[in-house]
Amino acid sequence: MNDFFPVADDEAVAIARILANDHVADVVEALNHESRETATELLCAVPFERLVEIFDQPELESAPELAEALPRSKASKLLTAMSVDRAADILRELDEPARSELLGALAPPLRATLLSILGYPEGSAASIMTTEFVSVPSDWTVGRTLDYIRKVERTRETVYAIYIVDPQTHLLVRSTGLRRLITGEPDDPILSVAPDRMPVTVTPLTDRENLAQTISKYDLLAVPVVDHGKILGIVTIDDIIDTMIEETTEDVHRFGGMEALDEPYMKMSFLAMIQKRAGWLCALFLSEMLTANAMQSYESELEKAIVLTLFIPLIMSSGGNSGSQATSLVIRALALREIGLGDWWRVALRELPTGLVLGSILGVVGVCRITLWQYFGFYDYGPHWPLIAATVGTALVGIVTFGSLSGSMLPFALKRIGFDPASASAPFVATLVDVTGLVIYFSVALVILRGTLL
Amino acid sequence: MNDFFPVADDEAVAIARILANDHVADVVEALNHESRETATELLCAVPFERLVEIFDQPELESAPELAEALPRSKASKLLTAMSVDRAADILRELDEPARSELLGALAPPLRATLLSILGYPEGSAASIMTTEFVSVPSDWTVGRTLDYIRKVERTRETVYAIYIVDPQTHLLVRSTGLRRLITGEPDDPILSVAPDRMPVTVTPLTDRENLAQTISKYDLLAVPVVDHGKILGIVTIDDIIDTMIEETTEDVHRFGGMEALDEPYMKMSFLAMIQKRAGWLCALFLSEMLTANAMQSYESELEKAIVLTLFIPLIMSSGGNSGSQATSLVIRALALREIGLGDWWRVALRELPTGLVLGSILGVVGVCRITLWQYFGFYDYGPHWPLIAATVGTALVGIVTFGSLSGSMLPFALKRIGFDPASASAPFVATLVDVTGLVIYFSVALVILRGTLL
Incomplete structure (x- = not known):
């Protein structure tokens, strides 16, 4: 019952019967699978009352385009009969001149109501309210x-x-x-x-x-x-439920490190998809270039102790991971109003010991790994291997602590300067932590290995 | 009006008046800020009808513990008067013997109803339904x-x-x-x-x-x-709305690379917090150790061309970032039923060209960066710098493509083997991509730089 195919004239009656009898939510789902031309054709064959029901569903995709494709007189009758909040949604997404034309064909009181709803910023209560109470x-x-x-x-x-x-x-x-x-x-x-x-x-x-x-x-x-x-x-x-689902999608996309898609994944055009993703990817890439600068400034140390490079990916990713955890916790706690902007220091006081303990756990694991490899002869880290293990362990404590702290503070900082705290994506935090992570690692190495390897 | 303090006997009447007059949702919010002892004391002073209203709010924290702290006869009267779905919620979280004692004190028909609801698995429709229709x-x-x-x-x-x-x-x-x-x-x-x-x-x-x-x-x-x-x-x-908010929180926490907290961030005990975070952090750390192994096997190349190490963090993070984008898209599309398990190949066919284009964009940016630095003398990459630039550019195309592909396939793979696709966290994808990213980078370098640097 959910799959329609482009119809010959004599089939139109049968299809119209389906459109008239199934639950309207199922009809909308079926229409969403059709091309815009077929959908328009089908909608023209539907009784008017049913047409109103169908357009009243926020789940109907491309509703503005479909309304525009209807005969003008039918479209203005439709806008008059449907619920005011949905009519405003449709008009909001229509381009000129269609929008003004349709508005002009409506009765003056309804037109005034719609214009006042359209005047409120998108996402505000007034922009999604209905005046039919x-x-x-x-x-x-x-x-x-x-x-x-x-x-x-x-x-x-x-x-x-x-x-x-x-x-x-x-x-x-x-x-x-x-x-x-x-x-x-x-x-x-x-x-x-x-x-x-x-x-x-x-x-x-x-x-x-x-x-x-x-x-x-x-x-x-x-x-x-x-x-x-x-x-x-x-x-x-x-x-509100529709809104919540939409917001969750936006938050997940942004936390993944991209602009939120406003269309379903499979319906998004290729070019639009690239646009939504390339911006953040390039911004992160350019910021991450600072790691190359940091590495360059430690080049002489690297040449003397190439063994240090082996642990760079391991150490950097641990900072990013702990930062990502802290960020996801704080974003969510802020969204649920469990904490407010003024609570940043209470969060910092929690994340500092948390980071120290988590860093110590990873540090111990790291030291064990190096010791075991050395002991069983999987790899030879040289005569100074205990110092190298100490460097890796100490750096992990510092980097995980720094990751937890900066990951938890980033959403506060973004909120403070007026951005959505949910823009603090996992990749954003990782990039932030990476450069500092390198500096911490090499600083620790300079202290512990001075006079031996460095 | 939202802040109560531990009360002396003569203040109890005043507090009770507040408890009786404010909107019940505000009363619950205020009670949640109190210690369990104070909350119990306050609840004992509240008229019975109001008590029922308060316990009917799912937002009331520690409701099972508070019900247990009430006199037994009052508690069973309360369970009888409140809505059945909330009563079941409270009983579900009570430990024995309190649970059986309270159930035993109820009228047999209600007891039977509650026992049948409690028999359904947590999170199922029957476990959160009310029988009062x-x-x-x-x-x-x-x-x-x-x-x-x-x-x-x-x-x-x-x-x-x-x-x-x-x-x-x-x-x-x-x-x-x-x-x-x-x-x-x-x-x-x-x-x-x-x-x-x-x-x-x-x-x-x-x-x-x-x-x-x-x-x-x-x-x-x-x-x-x-x-x-x-x-x-x-x-x-x-x-359902309460359920949706809870699920979103869980998803955000898991996408951040940790177990979902089941309590508000600031109320979680320090030890429980460490437990929720350390598990995944250690698992990711152990997997990421493979990067050290990969680096070890390329040690002779690293010694010959130390300049290659400069770009390791940059290149690896780009793979992780593009993977994180793809994962967040696919997790959300799966959750919204926009795509199903069988659509994996359609997603792969989208992510392959997307990854190639995104990788090429980053590759061009990377080549420009090296060329500019060389040209303006910020850094000397040696006589073979065009080959190094080519290596970085080509590796970026490969790694971003691999990141997008594997990031988009991971949720499918997890779902296929029976896990929640939302377990595919950003750190998980980054770790998955890191090791392969290193291998791709060094393989490209071996091909392009053979006979010159390597």
Whole structure:
């Protein structure tokens, strides 16, 4: 049922029946597998109500392009009938002149609503809110409210909560749910079935992450977006879930050391993929070039003790690995608000002893490795092998400690200067630690091996 | 309002008032900042209804320990009054004999329900479901259903949907929502206000990830857990959100190259923190030791051309970085079901040209760097510097291509042998690529520099 093929005219009816009967989420999944031409063709054959349902799914890929491909009159009818937040999403991604043309064909009140939503920055609460919520004056009764809901019951977004506003000032005063509403007697005042507490609200500029945290903390199904006490719209939990999935993807991509893709991996064009990856890769490469400079400045030591080079990759990677651990811990703790910007010193006080212990563990393993190889004759590190082992062990303690400390401080530093702490990727930390790691290694070597090898 | 201090007897009343009036989510946040002793003391002073609300919050830390610290009779009253899924969570984490003692004090039907939920594996749909849902026979009317809901309306979990079962077989046939219910006339049959389609369901063993995907795909507020056609319970969207946040944390920690913490970063004991991090760090260190072996086998080349060592860190890190990018892309695409296990060859066919292009870009940058340094006299790479530049450039193409390929294949390989693909951490990929990177570098050098430097 999920695979359609380009259709001949007489098949169109059969396909249309499938489009009309399957669960809309499955229909959307099937459409996403089709070429844009076939999808447009299929959508033209679908009954209008179903078309609205399909476009209301945020999972529909290329929705703006598909809407643009529809006849103009059908497209403006569609935008009018679908939920306001999805209509705004579609318009946001349309290019001019299509966007202005479509907006111009809408009724003035809807156009004004859409323009005001589009005016808010992407990712803000106001940019993903819907304006289709139920609000009633606080002097209504339960019965009158129920009648009103029965009448306006058109779109699924209205289910979440009923917002009660002051009849004069229109300021939000309380909120209640359908469940509590139906337990009241018809003649009871609406306020009698509302909890005696201001509802939790967000501002139009609250960002997606805070929004998700508010909804999850207070176990809400929707949260009202309030400006100067007036309710502008609501953000619903299903939009938040989609948002959370998107954010996780972005964070994983960035932690991998690249720009976040905004399309599925297999659908991304080759060139776009290169663009997203080459930027960071080159930046990291250029920074990592400092390792060549560092190595150059130790060239005379290297010539005298070539044995030191054997452990360079091992030692450098250990610093990077411990840094990557610390960074992932701090990024996540910051994202979950377990710690704030002011807690950097508490984190540093944790990472310092942690790094020392982890470094000592690796140092002991490293010393054992050299001793065993020497003892069993796998390799001859020369007459000064105990000193070389001491150098490697000591350098590991220093580098792992430095890695843990700088890995944990990098997200704070990025946040402090206004960047997203999640930009502190594993490769970023590794690069940061590599140059210093070399300097630590050679400094330790100069102290321990002076007068013998160096 | 969020900071309590250990309380004297006469302050207890004031604190209790705060506990009774603030939003329960804020109360929980405040309690989480208290020591266990203070929290227990405060909880004993709280009215029973409020106590139930507080324990119903999954965000309450150490809930099992706090429940255990309450007087036994109060604890069993609490478990009876709170939502079944949360009660099961608490019992699951209690040690014997407290668990059996508390279970023994409960009414037999509740005990049976809890024992059956506890019998399901952790993370399965059945283990996080609640059994408090509304189901009515399909021969009821709208009016009778509304009356019934008004009567059972006690716990917040019942709000989500009304499940309609066959009056004889008790098999699930339809579901509907409160919103549709109130639009019906009291004498209409309940089936007349239900969509004409089987509701989306999951099985008791569906895992958390699939559960989240089902709820998000079909925009549900709750999904029924169905076994052989019979509804056992429902999983609600607020539990799914908590689950998603937890999973993201685990994934980020693992991608950073460590075991996932199961407690907040600042609450984790020092020893537990070391344990979670040292394992992977040692494993990676031991694998990375192969780089020392690889270097040893090229020692004679290193002695002849010490200039080659200068670029080792640069070249190795580039392979690790491109691998880390590819891994993060593939982990996320697998998690979102954009690709499946069978798509590995399609991914490989994408990563091969991507790696070649990215490697060529870095190769050109590397050659330019060497040429510029030589030209401006920053460093003298010797008479054969064009050959060295060619070696570095060519090796970069090979290593970045190898990094992209192996980074993208690692999650598939892990999934294939039954591990979580998200275990493919950035440090894991870097380690995998490092040894091969060295071999590629020296092989290229042997070909290009034979007869001159080597």
